[in-house]
Amino acid sequence: MANVSSEKQAQSIDYHAIEAMESFNSFVKKKNTFLFSITAMFLILYILLPILAFQPVLQQKFFGNITGVWVYSAGLFIMTIVLCTIYVKKAASFDQAAAAVLAEYHAKGGK
Amino acid sequence: MNFVSVGFFLAIVGLTLIVTYIAAKRTSSAADFYTAGGGLKGWQNGFAIAGDYLSAAAFLGVSGAIALTGFDGFFFSVGYVVANLVLLYVIAEPMRNLGRYTLADMLTARFNEKRIRGVAASGTIIIVILYMIAQLVGAGALIKLLFGIEYWIAVLIVGVMMTTYVLFGGMTATSWVQIIKASLLLFGTGLLAVLVLAKFDFSLMKMFDTIAVDHGEEFLVPGIKYTSTIDSVSMMMALVLGTSGLPHILMRFFTVKDAKTARASISWTTWITAIFFSLTIFLGFGALNFVGLDQILAESKAGNTAAPLLAHYLGGDVLMAFIGAVAFATILAVVSGLVLTGASAISHDIYGEIIKGGKLTEKQQVVAARTGSISIAIVSIILALFAQNLNVSFLVSFAFCIGASANLPVILYTIYWKKFNSTGAVSAMVTGLVSCLILGAMGPNVWSPVEGAAIFVGNPLVPLAVPAIITIPLGFIAGYLGTVLTSSKVPQEEAERIYQEIRVKANTGVSVSDVSH
Numbered sequence: 279m280a281n282v283s284s285e286k287q288a289q290s291i292d293y294h295a296i297e298a299m300e301s302f303n304s305f306v307k308k309k310n311t312f313l314f315s316i317t318a319m320f321l322i323l324y325i326l327l328p329i330l331a332f333q334p335v336l337q338q339k340f341f342g343n344i345t346g347v348w349v350y351s352a353g354l355f356i357m358t359i360v361l362c363t364i365y366v367k368k369a370a371s372f373d374q375a376a377a378a379v380l381a382e383y384h385a386k387g388g389k
Numbered sequence: 390m391n392f393v394s395v396g397f398f399l400a401i402v403g404l405t406l407i408v409t410y411i412a413a414k415r416t417s418s419a420a421d422f423y424t425a426g427g428g429l430k431g432w433q434n435g436f437a438i439a440g441d442y443l444s445a446a447a448f449l450g451v452s453g454a455i456a457l458t459g460f461d462g463f464f465f466s467v468g469y470v471v472a473n474l475v476l477l478y479v480i481a482e483p484m485r486n487l488g489r490y491t492l493a494d495m496l497t498a499r500f501n502e503k504r505i506r507g508v509a510a511s512g513t514i515i516i517v518i519l520y521m522i523a524q525l526v527g528a529g530a531l532i533k534l535l536f537g538i539e540y541w542i543a544v545l546i547v548g549v550m551m552t553t554y555v556l557f558g559g560m561t562a563t564s565w566v567q568i569i570k571a572s573l574l575l576f577g578t579g580l581l582a583v584l585v586l587a588k589f590d591f592s593l594m595k596m597f598d599t600i601a602v603d604h605g606e607e608f609l610v611p612g613i614k615y616t617s618t619i620d621s622v623s624m625m626m627a628l629v630l631g632t633s634g635l636p637h638i639l640m641r642f643f644t645v646k647d648a649k650t651a652r653a654s655i656s657w658t659t660w661i662t663a664i665f666f667s668l669t670i671f672l673g674f675g676a677l678n679f680v681g682l683d684q685i686l687a688e689s690k691a692g693n694t695a696a697p698l699l700a701h702y703l704g705g706d707v708l709m710a711f712i713g714a715v716a717f718a719t720i721l722a723v724v725s726g727l728v729l730t731g732a733s734a735i736s737h738d739i740y741g742e743i744i745k746g747g748k749l750t751e752k753q754q755v756v757a758a759r760t761g762s763i764s765i766a767i768v769s770i771i772l773a774l775f776a777q778n779l780n781v782s783f784l785v786s787f788a789f790c791i792g793a794s795a796n797l798p799v800i801l802y803t804i805y806w807k808k809f810n811s812t813g814a815v816s817a818m819v820t821g822l823v824s825c826l827i828l829g830a831m832g833p834n835v836w837s838p839v840e841g842a843a844i845f846v847g848n849p850l851v852p853l854a855v856p857a858i859i860t861i862p863l864g865f866i867a868g869y870l871g872t873v874l875t876s877s878k879v880p881q882e883e884a885e886r887i888y889q890e891i892r893v894k895a896n897t898g899v900s901v902s903d904v905s906h
Contacts, residue, residue, distance in 0.1 A: 326619035
């Protein structure tokens with residue numbers, strides 16, 4: 279089966295050598311910092327909705343009869359689309375960094 | 390039952406059976422069966438994931454909830470949309486890079502122990518069955534209403550259809566049924582929304598003014614259903630974090646070839662769900678204004694038929710029949726995905742890997758997968774037949790709660806925490822699962838002092854409808870304590886070697902790109 283032979287091939291990669299590389303670790307650190315800071319930010323903005331929704335600030339009318347909760351919710355929808363687009367852009371640069379790490383590994387004599 | 394309804398109904402059944410027939414020819418191996426051979430394109434998987442999000446609970450339930458409770462119903466819409474970001478930022482790509490068919494595969498890539506696989510598979514089966522009972526009971530009631538068929542016949546029809554798709558067409562058929570249904574649903578919802586807006590001269594302000602003046606300003610702020618901050622915070626936590634722990638959603642990431650395509654899938658899903666859930670405002674307020682509270686409540690106490698009733702007002706029998714058929718397709722597609730996910734846990738995890746030690750031939754795996762699908766379908770159908778008179782819609786929020794409390798902590802720790810060990814993994818999963826079930830069973834969905842409002846009569850011991858605000862931290866704490874308390878007993882060097890491998894695979898996708906192409 280195709281899977282068996284390719285698994286053998288995958289096993290021949292020295293993961294520990296890659297993991298020890300400085301370029302790999304700085305790439306992962308940069309990536310995780312980005313991912314977790316954005317995640318913390320949108321989770322906080324999100325959970326503020328059910329908290330502020332019961333406060334006067336979001337219960338008052340913003341435009342005509344449209345109250346604050348709807349405006350804040352629309353903001354969360356827009357935030358979702360914007361952060362999704364940012365992620366896809368940013369991930370392309372992470373792909374390049376990962377490819378560079380692998381290229382460096384192969385250049386050093388890995389298979 | 391009228392001629393148009395039957396026509397749309399048969400068209401949906403016919404179309405999905407053709408898809409299943411084509412898919413069946415392409416389904417020969419276990420990988421075909423569970424993951425469509427990993428060959429779905431980004432947009433296809435994106436529509437299919439959107440199809441999983443947009444269950445009957447989302448389409449009928451949310452529009453009904455907005456009609457009955459105004460903004461309180463819209464909380465769900467916001468939760469489902471933002472949940473995409475959690476999947477996209479921290480789950481989708483590592484999941485694709487580490488897993489094969491199931492959540493348990495991904496966890497055992499790091500902790501190769503049968504107990505881990507057993508606990509993960511059990512959690513999957515419990516989530517799948519809870520979710521499926523809610524969908525099947527809802528389906529039976531809906532079909533009874535739309536077509537006048539007896540409840541038990543309706544459940545059997547849905548049961549036979551879902552089993553047929555999965556049995557013959559595996560993941561390929563299930564995915565295409567999802568794609569077709571998601572497209573139809575998006576079209577149907579868009580049409581209803583435009584027709585509603587047209588009645589308000591395409592003015593959002595006018596719609597809100599009408600609701601405020603004719604129906605009361607309480608529809609424009611939370612408070613009709615949710616009166617306490619903590620209750621709504623708890624529910625919102627379950628929604629946003631639970632999506633990333635639902636096994637039938639996670640399984641979808643194995644149907645694409647690499648992390649890049651997994652990312653593209655969620656990007657599609659984000660747009661589709663953002664558009665769909667924005668439109669729920671018009672469906673909900675449209676139904677409230679044009680159908681009216683009395684008529685919605687007369688048909689269904691939970692408001693589940695608000696959308697079909699709105700369709701009837703706007704477009705007569707034909708539009709109602711179309712929306713009814715779309716709702717039927719929605720239910721079929723979601724339960725099929727659930728059957729497949731349940732089968733993967735029973736046949737691949739428990740039978741193939743735990744009992745047979747992973748030594749099944751390709752052919753035996755496919756036979757096991759099909760047997761598992763039939764078993765899980767039969768169990769769910771029987772349970773759904775008994776649950777006819779229970780209010781089971783809350784089971785969906787239970788499933789989200791378990792996903793967030795039992796699965797999400799263990800997934801995050803496995804990917805991102807170096808010191809995490811297998812005892813921590815078992816403690817996190819068991820604690821999350823058991824605490825959800827126990828606190829849920831003591832909650833207001835099961836106990837109510839008013840007879841008929843819940844399953845038992847009595848005062849709920851836990852006031853939270855969805856106990857996520859307690860159980861999610863419990864899952865994380867249990868994983869942490871289980872790890873640090875046993876860290877001295879685990880051979881550190883070996884554990885570190887495996888984590889190095891996981892870290893490289895998760896961040897570079899090196900093993901996946903080698904395996905698939």
